[in-house]
Amino acid sequence: MGKTIVEKILSAHTDTNNLKIGDIIKARVDFAFANDITAPIALKYFKESGARQVFDKKRVGLIPDHFAPNKDIKSAEQCKLLKEFAQEYEIENYFEIGKMGVEHALLPEKGLVLPGDVVVGADSHTDTSGALGAFAIGVGSTDFAAVMALGEVWLKIPPTIKFIFSGKLNKWVSGKDLILYTISKIGVDGANYKVMEFSGEVIKGLSMDNRFTMCNMAIEAGAKTGIIEPDEITLEYVKGRAKRPFQIYNSDSDAHYEKIIEIDISKIEPQVAFPYLPENAKPISKAKGIKIDQSIIGSCTNGRIEDLRIAAEILKGQQVHSEVRLIIIPATQDIYLQAIREGLVDIFITAGGAVSTPTCGPCLGGYMGILAKGERAISTTNRNFVGRMGHPESEVYLASPAIAAASAILGRIASPEEVK
């Protein structure tokens, strides 16, 4: 019997033979990282463990991105811990403000996470790197501390659900819409403990930016991770970035899947996920007209250059609605600079939008766009839980950059078709 890409990657990273679903293994880790929220606990535990050095100075990342640039004194103290630890233990991949980006956009961009890797990040959206054909899982702080000390992680061999996407994408339908639609079909725990492998002709035709968006939100269906087999598009992306050799794995044609779900996307419209769960997606035609106070374009889900290009295409020559705050946050410094060079930032500011340095900020209700009681946002981020972006009685609607840009202009949830 054949193997899935995940089974092959995990087999190559453990000494245990003949892996079966449900087995608990210790897997060798290729790259591990944490941010200013999750690292402080881990750094303390690492020091208490007695380890004198991290397992590999080149394979540990510390990225202050959540409440950074420091939003208050307490956050500043947390970020300081990362910097001091990086100095003390000679961590090569510490990213200071000015070089920093939202971790899940930054690490693939810098070629630090690669196809075939086992990646462990102390952040739930670590699954984003599955788009490279890596096995990338989110964990907590203690797990990250353990990996820093031992270079390995305990995990259970997960079953895989294969999703085959076929059909032709409609205008304005993106990776974000495909993943929101998929989560709405299987629910927020529809893939709990399992891997979501995205495949089919539609996925093969998607850009890396769209693939990252899809894998990013696998966790919103409860998945252990999302993954896409590497192809020419992946290799083109990795070329010139990879900091070390890597290995390509593919699923065998006779691999065993727990379930295969086929999705014809020909009839799918852009999606909007209503509060308070990412599974509450509805087609844009059923979401139009809801008044908004804020529009956020950015995050590890949708803060990449293609996202900004689409937003600019819609905002060009338009004005942001007088009662709306549009906040655009490029996910990394490279993306930010690219957006400036392409004239996108000019378009955003001329339209009346605010452009911020990279940060997770508003996505998790940190800062840089918090909602007041009763306020409503359309956002390209990944979660719309109670209080996620601010007051417990505020609301977040999740959508693509195209919808977020059109909505910012019209002051209500809107399709780009309505902006002319």
Add this chain to the structure above:
Amino acid sequence: MIIKGKIWKFKDNIDTDVIIPARYLNTTDPKELALHCMEDYDSEFVKKISQGDIIVAGRNFGCGSSREHAPIALKAAGVSCIIAQSFARIFFRNAINIGLPIFESEEVADQCSEGDLLEIDTEQGVIKNLSKNETYKTNLLPKFIQKIISGGGLREYVKEEVKRRKINV
């Protein structure tokens, strides 16, 4: 280990943003985190709970962010054990790693009521409802995971391994 405590019931999909809102994540102090545990769900929760109480919840408890602050806040608020129909996987790992006992049980979630007194034998996987005089069986965790929990969490395991592999020299 035997755990005894009173039940607080929660619905499906309790996410980690509700367990501990991100606005309080600029600290790692368990006592401070505990003060805001479940604040956006029930602002009185922290006042109502007693040391040793047990949370019984529906599906997908702990979904969302990987913040370990969530199980830390619950533990520091006095929660001794969580039983749910199912858990989100990162929360499940985190609870095990910090040594907070955690069990999956449809029966307990369906049949127990808020305020019932439970007695849990963590090694046997037997849960007794002392108020209703009922007994439920739960699946035992794999041995490696039991070892982590009974040893006080993954930190202790790592300390031992660091010594064994001589990473401390």
